[in-house]
């Protein structure tokens with residue numbers, strides 16, 4: 210009897226998860242057109258069916274059914290696309306479409322060079338002639354896309370609750386940026402310019418479950434508009450006001466004190482340079498010819514995050530110092546050792562705005578839920594269904 214009960218419970222759980230994923234897909238699914246290999250000049254790709262059933266269409270008409278694992282070559286040939294099967298020439302077209310005739314299918318796409326690629330993609334693939342290259346588009350359900358983005362960004366070693374955080378942020382970003390590549394013939398690209406994406410999430414099932422469990426959920430501000438879901442690796446103990454880092458401020462991107470990330474690996478760093486290099490650098494920002502940089506003391510502390518380095522009458526934007534010296538963050542102090550070495554003692558990693566990933570991960574390990582974590586880092590935001598956002 211006990212065994213029967215256990216089996217029943219396990220079975221019920223499985224049915225619930227499957228129903229949840231299915232129901233979420235029906236209720237919230239939205240298609241996204243992702244431009245693949247956006248920055249590369251790809252002359253030829255090889256595609257094949259990995260799962261599901263597909264047809265190959267060219268210029269609006271069906272060419273053939275695509276059998277499982279059959280490899281199709283799609284190659285640019287002047288202003289057309291040449292399509293070949295293993296032993297057959299399938300013709301020349303302006304655009305080809307690998308159409309799924311069952312809802313859940315997966316395609317394998319390989320590029321031989323510029324650069325070599327071999328990825329799996331959920332959904333469909335469309336290829337057309339771009340400027341001296343193929344334009345390759347993956348038409349994919351948003352939750353498959355979000356799972357792929359989360360896997361690329363986070364990898365397989367986080368926990369379920371943390372994956373939910375990244376899934377909500379990735380979905381919010383995607384839905385807020387669907388017009389970014391209108392002129393390219395798709396909605397978002399697969400590079401960090403939009404969000405990095407190498408196709409299907411395959412390395413950790415928790416990523417797919419976390420994405421399904423948050424299906425349709427996005428972050429909105431007090432006015433009900435999608436937020437800019439900024440995040441960084443480690444804030445060093447205090448997140449940064451968006452106005453300090455960028456040109457515009459956001460009500461929800463305010464500085465907060467964060468103790469959760471202080472033991473993480475990126476919490477502290479150091480960078481040393483010579484006094485001579487520092488003097489040469491600082492002298493660029495001085496217009497007074499009589500100012501003797503070499504006699505000035507070097508001493509600068511950020512108890513809380515500041516916008517400018519100000520010392521000895523010199524003023525330099527901190528984000529510029531970070532960029533010029535390639536520092537891990539803009540949250541640093543500067544001191545001079547007795548041997549003349551200048552040391553930057555820094556905290557955190559990244560721009561510091563919005564959610565601190567290492568702090569958020571620690572919060573989930575301590576038992577905080579994804580909603581609590583997102584509300585901790587983004588001030589006065591709401592988690593809403595995308596269908597409720599204008």
Ligand SMILES: [Zn+2]
Nearest residue numbers: 397398402403
């Ligand atoms: Zn982009």
Ligand SMILES: [Zn+2]
Nearest residue numbers: 444470565568
């Ligand atoms: Zn932090």
